Amino acid sequence: MLQADLDYDSMQACFDTLKRSRGVDVVRIALPEPATHQGLIDTYEAALKVNPKIRLILLTHLSHRTGLVIPVKEIVAMARARGVDAIVDAAHSWGQLDFRPADLDADFIGFNLHKWWGAPLGVGVIYIRQARLDLIDPDSANSPPFAASSYSRVHIGTVDFAARLRHLRDLWAEELRDVKGLEILTPADPRLHGGITSFRLARRTSVQDNMAVAKRLLDEHRIFTVHRDGPASGACVRGTPALFNSAADDDALVKAIRSILP
Template sequence: MTNDRRVFLKQAATLAGAFSVNSLFNQAHAAEWQKASQKINHLTPAQAAQDEDYWSVIQRSFTVNPSIINLNNGGVSPSPLVVQQAVERYNQLANEGPSYFMWRILDQGREPLREKLAGLAGVNPEEIAINRNATEALNTIILGLDLKKGDEVVGTKFDYPHMVQAYKQRAMRDGIVYTQVSLNLPSENDDELVKAYESAITSKTKLLHITHVINWVGQIMPVRKICDMAHAKGIEVIVDGAHSFGLLDFKIPDLGCDYFGTSLHKFLSAPIGSGMMWIKKEKIEKVWPLPSSGEPHSKDIRKFEELGTRSFPIEQGIGEAINFHEGIGSKRKEERIRYLKNYWASKVQQIPKVKLYTSLNPKYSCAICGVGIDGMTPAELDTALFNNYKIHIVGINIENISCVRVTPHVYTSLHDLDKFVKAIEEIAAKGKTSGSK
């Protein structure tokens, strides 16, 4: 056995990994990042967002394919190299003796991870469950609440399909009444957005469902105001934070909600297939777990983690993603990604036939922005961008919104965004024929 291997096994056995000073992040980036950060510590986060020398250091931490420009980070974001390495390293270890290394070594890393996630979320670790994505987290809550026939739930037509389907399933199975309100997006009117929910509430309404950042076009909702309104009427609130956690600088208690679910493989850049659920401590007991538990009415949040065999290496990868995120800083990261979005969006909105479907007001948007070209369907614009420019985005067609969704991340360069702006300009000038090259 080589010296390096002995060192690694010793570290694994003592739970070094992502939860100690010997983390891969500290080994690979701590010194360089500290040096780079010192040069911008005098700047506000908004000012630091425009310092390309600093962000070039962050960009080098990723292994993205240079042959395409990926602007669909709202779907799933790439992990930085240290996160990939953590997953690979601990997967190799697990396969040397799965039953031993998984259950007796790596399984012990979940509690340190729970504490790190709780610190990032600003909550009690005993309120955090670790799972695979926002769909699993939110479906657990939606299907686990004791809603009865005639109980009403209010959501919107812009909520994520997997959540909408969960409510419709409960309507079919249990006879609940599920109402979807319309929203006029983009919106910069909090009162109007709150009123949309409030107008659908009746004496039978038990639950509101709010998407914090609407995934289709990046609208940031006034969650706290909606929650306060609902609570004043004795109504509970679930928040879908799939596109806000790891992007916006907030703590879950700031929202005032009762339940929260998110994916960690979006803006936190954790391993693909990682998520988190938060339930207010006093409400854990009443929520039935989705995978069965021997004590379904336990007050222990761990009852929601009865998944059987899982990928323990992913949990180490989540820990390294948090290290990476905190190495940048939540507010600095939020402002950088917002700056990147505004950088391209403010340019393309000046181009004839181009329309934005997202507000550029920082209160109402951050990373995600929708853009369309008159006379082109989202599919046609998607095809033209990829076939002719190797730019990857995603088409959106929902309610009154017909556009492509564009989402940069911290690794995105201004050079790539300039290419995107030029592509939009050329496609808009040529029209539909631009996709037939």
């Protein structure tokens, strides 16, 4: 396996772990200073010529050490022609550079989303070309049968918060959308909503009306909602699921709203 001096420490540590656990040889090179586009390609090619047993290289698209951007697509093509796979670390480039994953033409790419996309810590994306999936072992924390996708190659653990909130929202909002006497204000089109959705009883557009609805839901059903004013069409009541809510909670909300319809 081949790594460079500008690769990320944790990625280098992964290679070193494989050396200890599987006995693989790890070759480390220094990238040229000053660097040129062709000079970088030549450096990796020279390392492969000197070490013909190498079958995997690590490529850091944009180095966190110096900011150097390497010509990943060209190096991947050169390595592939020699029967060598490449793992691309795009942690810093995804969000700093204008590119699409397909532009790299790599089989294995890791993206970090908390660096330059502003996502929560620990959020990232792994890309594995479908035709190469069998080369990556299923995550040891997962149980068979293993899906024919990258999901089986990583252990997801905590669910996708956004997807969970949207699911909970749909359970009550779409169930009530066509109920007579009720207005669901947020569209059903998934492109046009998140987890929050507001509603009002037909023709009950005053702040007082909607405060009263929210109060009834709390007092009679122990369901907490909030009234909101501001829309030109009138005030409304906002229902917002939390991560600890369940499908049963949505069922209770549906029944409660039905019970207060005029």
